[in-house]
Amino acid sequence: MRVDVVTIFPEYLSPLDLSLVGKARAAGLLDLRVHDLRSWTTDRHRTVDDSPLGGGAGMVMRPDVWGLAVDDVLGLDAGADHAAGPGAGSGGVELVVPTPSGEVFTQRTAERLAGANHLVVACGRYEGIDARVAEHYRSRGVRVTELSIGDYVLNGGEVAALVVVEAVARLLPGVVGNPHSLVEESHGATGLLEYPVYTRPPQWRGHEVPEVLLSGHHARIERWRRDQALERTARRRPDLVRRLRPEELDRADRAVLGRLGWDVGPDGPEPAAPGADDTGS
Numbered sequence: 001m002r003v004d005v006v007t008i009f010p011e012y013l014s015p016l017d018l019s020l021v022g023k024a025r026a027a028g029l030l031d032l033r034v035h036d037l038r039s040w041t042t043d044r045h046r047t048v049d050d051s052p053l054g055g056g057a058g059m060v061m062r063p064d065v066w067g068l069a070v071d072d073v074l075g076l077d078a079g080a081d082h083a084a085g086p087g088a089g090s091g092g093v094e095l096v097v098p099t100p101s102g103e104v105f106t107q108r109t110a111e112r113l114a115g116a117n118h119l120v121v122a123c124g125r126y127e128g129i130d131a132r133v134a135e136h137y138r139s140r141g142v143r144v145t146e147l148s149i150g151d152y153v154l155n156g157g158e159v160a161a162l163v164v165v166e167a168v169a170r171l172l173p174g175v176v177g178n179p180h181s182l183v184e185e186s187h188g189a190t191g192l193l194e195y196p197v198y199t200r201p202p203q204w205r206g207h208e209v210p211e212v213l214l215s216g217h218h219a220r221i222e223r224w225r226r227d228q229a230l231e232r233t234a235r236r237r238p239d240l241v242r243r244l245r246p247e248e249l250d251r252a253d254r255a256v257l258g259r260l261g262w263d264v265g266p267d268g269p270e271p272a273a274p275g276a277d278d279t280g281s
Contacts, residue, residue, distance in 0.1 A: 001030055001031065001114070001116065001117065001118070001119070001168075001169075001172055002031040002032075002033070002117065002118045002119070003030065003031070003032045003033070003118075003119045003120075003121065003165055003168075003169075004033045004034075004035060004073045004118075004119070004120045004121070005032075005033070005034045005035065005120075005121045005123065005161050005165065006035045006037050006066075006069050006070070006073065006120065006121070006122050006123060007034065007035070007036070007037060007123035007156075007157070007158055007161070008036065008037045008038060008048055008123075008125060009123075009156070009158055010034045010035070010036050012156075012158040012159075012162075013034045013158065013161065013162065015162060016032060016034070016162065016165060016166075020169070020170060020175055020176065021165065021166055021169045021170075021175075023175075024169055024172065024174070024175045027174070029172055029173075029174050029175055030169050030172060030175070032165070032169075035069065035073065037065060037066070037069055039069075040065050040068040040069040040072065041065055047062070047065075048061055048062060048065050048125075049061050049062060049125075049126055050062055052127060056127075057127075058126050058127035059126040059127060060126060060127050060128065060129075060130055061124055061125060061126060061128065061129045061130060062130060063129075063130035063132045063133050063136070066122065066129055066130070066133045067133065067136065069122075070095065070120060070122065070133070070137065073120050074093060074118075074120060074142070076140075092116065092117055092118065092143075093116065093117065093118040093119075093120065093142060093143070094113060094116045094118070094119050094120070094142075094143045094144070094145060095120045095122060095134075095137050095142050095143070095144045095145070096113070096119055096120065096121045096122070096144075096145050096147060096164060097121075097122045097124065097129065097133075097134055097144065097145070097146045097147070097157070098121070098122075098123065098124065098146075098147055098148070098149070098157035098160030098161060098164065099124060099128055099129075099146050099147070099148060099157070100148050100151075100152070100153045100154075101128075101146065101148065102145070102146035102147040102148040103145070103146065103147060103148065104147075104148055104149075104150075105147045105148060105149050105160075105163070105164060105167075106187070107167070107187035107188070109145075109147065110164070110167040110168050110171060111171060113145075113164070113168045114168045114171040114172060119165075119168070121157070121161045121164060121165065122157070123156055123157035123158050123160075123161050124156060124157045125155070125156040125157070134146060147160065147164065148160075149163050149164075190229065191240060191243055191244055191245075192229040192230060192232075192233045192240065192244075193229060193232045193233045193236060193237060193240070194229060194232075195224075195225040195226070195228035195229040195232065196228055196232070198210070198213060202214060210224065212224045223252065226252075226253070227252070227256050230253060230256045230257060230260070231256065231260060234257065234260045234261075234262060235260075238271070241257070241262060241269050242268060242269060242270070243268070244268055244269055245268065246264050246265070246266060246267070246268050246269075249264055249269075257269055258272075
């Protein structure tokens, strides 16, 4: 996969040289390039922003500068249809614009982006990038996704770019040493939060590791971990419990959810009605 990140602060992306993403770059599993947006300015002040039309606070990033940058990174002639360009179609190019007004970035989004051949991440600053940039590339056949990493506002898109690149890169073949770890982790294929994890020493400051983890009984350990994942998810993220598919819940799963106050019907788990178990008189 090739990933291009365009920003006015290239140094902000230096953490991508570290850890698994850095190793993936060194090994050639990920072609990651960081660009300075000011390289595409045409005035001596290297201006990338201007005041908002219609008035208002702050500054807006100019579409003419961003257009030159994105065209160049995508290898497009100005105004050309991307549908005729390299990498078009399924598994092709996607322009990602981090913004607080975008759709929420999730693990499912990361999985979809990991299927692309080429990602371009446009890091806005100030009040954001002129809206015509996204409109233009959509009209030219480029898939444009505006993403938010949470319900809060940052000074720019660089932090979000770090999040998106790391979340996507770790899903690429060969980046994570043990691919099975991608299955068991939070927000993975099970739809549950990950169970609590422990290591040596088995006793620490009066706290002991659950005995089942020391038993060597793999079936019991697997069941304990599943129960813990269900309980943790029910307590912390009930919205995820609602999304569980009933056909993927066995009898033990249903018993755990029932103990936690959830009924599993044909459409999935729902909180049990208050007093539903009362027989009354």
